[in-house]
Amino acid sequence: MSHQADDLEQFMEGVRRRNPGEPEFHQAVHEVAMDIIPYIADKQVYKDLMILERMTEPDRIVTFRVVWEDDNGNIRVNRGFRVQQNNAIGPYKGGIRFHPTVTQSVLKFLAFEQVFKNSLTGLPMGGGKGGSDFNPKGKSDAEVMRFCQAFMTELSRHIGPDTDVPAGDIGVGAREVGYMFGQYKRLMNRFEGVLTGKALEFGGSRIRTEATGYGVVYMMDNMLRHHGESIEGKTCVVSGSGNVATFCAEKLIELGGKVVTLSDSGGFIHDPDGFTQEKLQWIMDLKNNRRGRIEEYVGEFGGTFHAGQRPWNVPCDLAFPCATQNEIELADAEALIKNGCRAISEGANMPSTPEAIHAIQAHRELLHAPSKAANAGGVGVSGLEMSQNSLRLQWTREEVDERLKGIIAGIHEQMVTYGTAADGHVDYFKGANIAGFNKVASAMIAYGVM
Numbered sequence: 001m002s003h004q005a006d007d008l009e010q011f012m013e014g015v016r017r018r019n020p021g022e023p024e025f026h027q028a029v030h031e032v033a034m035d036i037i038p039y040i041a042d043k044q045v046y047k048d049l050m051i052l053e054r055m056t057e058p059d060r061i062v063t064f065r066v067v068w069e070d071d072n073g074n075i076r077v078n079r080g081f082r083v084q085q086n087n088a089i090g091p092y093k094g095g096i097r098f099h100p101t102v103t104q105s106v107l108k109f110l111a112f113e114q115v116f117k118n119s120l121t122g123l124p125m126g127g128g129k130g131g132s133d134f135n136p137k138g139k140s141d142a143e144v145m146r147f148c149q150a151f152m153t154e155l156s157r158h159i160g161p162d163t164d165v166p167a168g169d170i171g172v173g174a175r176e177v178g179y180m181f182g183q184y185k186r187l188m189n190r191f192e193g194v195l196t197g198k199a200l201e202f203g204g205s206r207i208r209t210e211a212t213g214y215g216v217v218y219m220m221d222n223m224l225r226h227h228g229e230s231i232e233g234k235t236c237v238v239s240g241s242g243n244v245a246t247f248c249a250e251k252l253i254e255l256g257g258k259v260v261t262l263s264d265s266g267g268f269i270h271d272p273d274g275f276t277q278e279k280l281q282w283i284m285d286l287k288n289n290r291r292g293r294i295e296e297y298v299g300e301f302g303g304t305f306h307a308g309q310r311p312w313n314v315p316c317d318l319a320f321p322c323a324t325q326n327e328i329e330l331a332d333a334e335a336l337i338k339n340g341c342r343a344i345s346e347g348a349n350m351p352s353t354p355e356a357i358h359a360i361q362a363h364r365e366l367l368h369a370p371s372k373a374a375n376a377g378g379v380g381v382s383g384l385e386m387s388q389n390s391l392r393l394q395w396t397r398e399e400v401d402e403r404l405k406g407i408i409a410g411i412h413e414q415m416v417t418y419g420t421a422a423d424g425h426v427d428y429f430k431g432a433n434i435a436g437f438n439k440v441a442s443a444m445i446a447y448g449v450m
Contacts, residue, residue: 068150098135114127149183156184165382166195177197177198211378223367236316260316321346322351327352415428417431
C-alpha cells in the first residue's frame with residue numbers, strides 16, 4: 001500500500017470513528033478525499049491547518065421535533081433537520097427534503113457534496129441541507145400545509161437571507177416552498193429571499209424548475225464538444241421521471257438526442273422510437289398532476305415496461321442517472337461499458353457506487369461528470385434567484401438560461417483545468433473535487449483557525 005493510500009485510510013478511519021453508522025456520509029467523504037489527499041500531499045499548509053478534517057465536520061447540525069395534526073385530528077410527530085456544513089464562501093445554501101428515508105447520514109452526505117457543488121458554480125454560497133422523515137405522498141394539501149408551517153416555525157430560528165437559504169428537494173416542490181415561505185413571512189414580519197424555488201409571483205426565478213435537468217444536459221454538451229462530439233443523433237438513457245429527469249429529457253430532445261427510457265420506483269419504460277415532446281408532456285402530466293405510474297405510458301404509446309429494473313442494460317451512447325443515490329452499481333457500469341456508452345452525466349446526487357466509479361474510471365474512453373458538477377444547475381439558478389431578490393427584479397427566461405449555460409461552462413472549464421492528465425485524458429471527478437476544494441480551502445485559511 002502506498003503512502004498516500006495509508007494517509008487516505010487513516011483519514012477515513014477518523015471520519016468513521018467520529019461519525020458511526022453513517023454510510024452515505026462516509027461514501028461522500030471518501031469520494032472527495034481520494035482525490036484531495038494526493039493533491040495536498042506537498043501542500044503543508046492544508047495539513048497544518050487540518051483543512052480537510054474541518055471540512056468534514058459540519059459547522060452545526062440542528063435537530064428538532066415537528067408536531068402536526070392530520071385531517072382526522074390525530075397528532076403526528078416527525079423529526080426535522082438542518083445541516084449547516086460550511087459557510088466559508090457565503091450563506092449556507094441547499095435543499096430541504098421530505099422523505100421517509102431522510103436520516104442525519106443522508107443529509108450530511110448531501111450537505112458535504114453541496115459545499116463543493118456551490119463552490120464550483122462561482123457564486124458566493126456555502127453548503128447545507130435539511131429535511132424531515134415526513135412523507136408528503138398521500139397527504140392532503142391541508143395536512144402538508146400544517147406540517148410545513150410546523151416545520152418552518154422551528155427552522156425559522158436558524159435561517160435568513162444572509163445566514164442560510166434553503167430550497168426544495170425530493171418531496172419539496174412549489175407547494176411546500178410556498179407554505180414554508182408564507183409561514184416564515186408571518187413569523188418574521190419580513191419579505192426577504194430566505195427560500196429559493198419560490199413561485200414567480202413572490203420572488204421566484206424563471207427556469208428554476210428546469211435548471212437541474214437542463215444543466216445536466218449542458219454539462220454533457222460541454223464534455224462532448226471538448227472531445228469533438230455533440231449530443232445530436234445520440235441514443236440517450238435517462239432514469240427517473242421527476243423534474244430532473246423530465247427536463248433533462250426535454251433538453252436532450254431539443255438538442256437532437258434520442259431519449260428512449262424513463263423510470264420510477266416500479267421500473268422503467270423503453271420506447272425504442274424515442275420520446276417526442278408530446279409524449280414527454282404526457283409523462284409530465286402523469287407524474288405531476290395525475291400522480292400515476294410510469295408503466296401507464298406503455299398502454300398509451302407502446303414500448304415495453306420492465307418491472308423492478310433500472311435502464312442501464314439498454315444500449316445507449318449517453319447515460320443520465322436522474323433518480324436517486326447509488327442507482328448505478330458495478331454490474332450496471334459494466335453493462336454501460338460493454339454496450340459502448342460514450343458518456344455519463346449525473347443528475348441525481350451521488351448516483352454511482354464507489355465500485356461503479358472505479359470501473360468507469362478504469363475505462364478511460366467513458367467520460368463521466370460527477371453529480372456535484374453536472375447537477376449544479378439547480379443551485380446555480382437558486383443563486384441567481386437570490387441575486388434577483390436582492391436587486392428586487394426578475395430576469396427574463398433567456399437571461400437566466402444564458403447565465404445557467406455560463407455557470408455550467410465555467411464548471412466544465414475548472415474540471416478540465418484540474419483534471420487533465422499529461423495524455424489529455426480528463427478525470428472529471430478529480431477536476432471537480434480539487435476545483436471545489438481550492439476555493440473553500442483558501443477562504444478557510446484566510447479566516448485563521450476557527
